[in-house]
Amino acid sequence: MFEFRITHKDGRARCGVLKTVHGTVETPVFMPVGTQGTVKAMTPALLKDIGVRMILGNTYHLYLRPGLEVIKKGGGLHRFISWEGPILTDSGGYQVFSLSVERFRGMKSRVEVTDEGVRFMDHLRGDLHFFTPKNVIEMQLTMGSDIIMPLDHCIPYPSDERLSREALERTLLWLDQSVEAMRDHNDGCVLFGIVQGAFDEALRIEAVERTLERDLPGYAIGGLSVGEPRELMMDFTDLVASLLPQEKPRYLMGVGKPEDIIYAVGRGVDMFDCVVPTRSGRTGTLYTSRGVLNIRHSRFRLDFGPPDPECDCYTCRNFSRAYLRHLFVSEEITSYVLNTIHNLRFYVRLMERVRSSIKEGKFYEFAKVEMEKLRRKV
Ligand SMILES: [Zn+2]
Known part of the structure; x- marks a missing residue:
């Protein structure tokens, strides 16, 4: 089960209700990040007491530790971590992107992106892994997430025209494979689309149009917070949010200083996640x-x-x-x-x-x- 309904509007800002199998949350909503199956320093009871209703889990980290076999045998992510509310899991694309911009023990790069997927060395032991659009969906289905994110090709700022185009085409190709991998799964979880398109207006507009063709239950604004100036992040949030359909939830990935949230809510964004409150x-x-x-x-x-x-x-x-x-x-x-x-x-x-x-x-x-x-x- 997944439903989204807008209840109030003020200019472009909106209030809504998001219904999932694991409960209903009011939007705009902030999701604390539970990287390793825990929101750092918190227990689920504390989170509930604070008023947190929905959290985010990182596929990349949970896949590495404890591994999907443990989560599966533990009864799925909700049961394993004892969190009853909705969980959104990311695709690992951003973590892999972070690995690609770091340097690893003097090696040139520990990430290789092709149309088939992403081959990378993990940050723990340096083991080799291969993430594909399909296996990333399977991982999130195994965990039993309420909202699943597709693998996308996230690139740093600045990136040239050729790479920006390549990342967009690849993200769309992967999105189709993700939609395919989700087929036959009617147990209530849903897949969101991610809008890429770097910091090129025409490319972003094209990215929105082509992502919307897939007619998904919600859309994320991706490829922001990748090293760009804050003004640019806000301008592109504004642009993409203005083009997304009214009736679907909009999720601004990884952006979450209080002032950024207030700005984005004013542009019509409904969902946020960020490590800022916990890390700071x-x-x-x-x-x-x-x-x-x-x-x-x-x-x-x-x-x-x-x-x-x-x-x-x-x-x-x-x-x-x-x-x-x-x-x-x-x-x-x-x-x-x-x-x-x-x-x-x-x-x-x-x-x-x-x-x-x-x-x-x-x-x-x-x-x-x-x-x-x-x-x-x-
Ligand atoms: Zn206080």
Whole structure:
């Protein structure tokens, strides 16, 4: 079962309801990233308590560790990690792309992309693997994801015209093979299309048109956050979102600073994922209603106020900035837990407030005020 329905609109921003076999979520939604089958420093119970309803899993990482055999024998990803809500899994394309731009132990490149798929050396042991559009779908079906992403050819910024064209053609070729691999699977999971087309307007427009020909249940804006300036990322989000059909969910992959989310919601994006709230929590950066705060700072040594006076999370209700600073400086594991609880709650509340403002027809005023706050440092 998969359904998407728009309930409210304010300009281009929209609120909707996304129904999957594993539950219903309101959009715009933020999905925390559970790279290795866990949102780092969190338990499923904590996530639920914070208000998280949907998470993302990384196919590349789960395929390497623990491996699909373990997940299959463990009863599928939901049961194995004990998460009852919807899960979206990515295709591994982005991780493989990341490997291709890194350098590996002095070797030239550890990734080779052909029309057949991607041959790569993993980051753990340097073993060779081959991802094809078909086996990547099979992996996600084995995991039992609610939303499956096809293998796409993601390229860095900047890329020349020839490579941009090649990546688009290959992504579409792979999409057809992915659709084929999904045939005969009616157990409720769905496949989204990914729009590539690099940073070339004409190519992006063509990418949207040709991806839409496949008539899929949802569409992702891909190939962004690959090293381009922020303005370019926003311009291309705007362009692609303006061309996607109203009635289908739109997912902006891997983009998720609060200000980027607010911008993209204003352009009609419904779904987001990003490591920012969890990763920055572990490095001591806290998002608050007064601006961004680095808890490591010595000026918090004797600050016994809550991290964010307006936040209702467990961390803010119980602990002071001075204590969180002490835990962080002492490298205590609890520091990761408490900071992550707060940042995820900040994101969940941000999305709740985004949705309320759309419902009240006041999203753009809300966006202006919030953007201003987010630029501040505490
Ligand atoms: Zn808090």
